[in-house]
Amino acid sequence: MVGKRLNYLNQFQKKLKLIIPNQISFLSYDLIGLVYYLLINNDFKSVEKLLCRNLSVSGNVFHGDKMGRTIDFPTINIKYKSSLLNGVYEVTTLHKGKQYIGLANIGLKPTVKGINRQFEAYLLDFKENVYGEYMKFDILSKVRDTMKFKSLEDLQLQ
Numbered sequence: 001m002v003g004k005r006l007n008y009l010n011q012f013q014k015k016l017k018l019i020i021p022n023q024i025s026f027l028s029y030d031l032i033g034l035v036y037y038l039l040i041n042n043d044f045k046s047v048e049k050l051l052c053r054n055l056s057v058s059g060n061v062f063h064g065d066k067m068g069r070t071i072d073f074p075t076i077n078i079k080y081k082s083s084l085l086n087g088v089y090e091v092t093t094l095h096k097g098k099q100y101i102g103l104a105n106i107g108l109k110p111t112v113k114g115i116n117r118q119f120e121a122y123l124l125d126f127k128e129n130v131y132g133e134y135m136k137f138d139i140l141s142k143v144r145d146t147m148k149f150k151s152l153e154d155l156q157l158q
Contacts, residue, residue: 039084042142054092054138057085057106057119061130064120076130078137080106080119088143091121093135100126104137107146 031050038047039055048054057080064077086107093100102123121137 036084044139044141054140056136056138057104058134058136059119061133061135063131064118075120075122076126076135078119078121078135081117083107083117085139087145090140090143091137092140093121093123093137095126095128095130095135100124102126103143104139105146 035047035050035055038044038050044055057078059078059080062077062079064075087105089104089106091102091104093102100123102121104119104121106119107117119137
């Protein structure tokens with residue numbers, strides 16, 4: 001089994017032309033390790049190829065602080081405790097048979113002194129009330145790292 005996995009990972013590395021530092025031994029490099037390596041290098045296309053699906057975040061939507069509404073960017077909030085992803089990401093979701101695209105902040109919210117990690121998505125042309133619903137978001141790419149803005153108005157203008 002280990003030999004098969006190693007062979008597959010080696011083929012995958014060559015096929016995608018991945019450059020993995022020499023100090024990382026492929027013998028100790030399992031699937032989770034490879035996915036982690038790709039994520040920290042923001043290579044979501046390779047993650048999708050390796051997993052045969054997009055990386056996703058899902059959970060029940062909860063009421064947030066409702067600050068996004070005050071700047072015309074209402075968000076969908078899902079608890080997210082992992083520190084694997086931090087920043088702003090392009091996302092997509094399917095709701096009632098319609099696909100929506102948007103941006104999600106994953107992690108802390110330094111502009112508003114957020115102390116809890118969470119997933120917070122703004123979807124274009126989305127006006128539904130989804131509190132309490134289970135939603136799944138596919139993560140397509142990283143847009144930027146987390147930033148602290150001077151004010152909510154500066155955040156809105158970005």
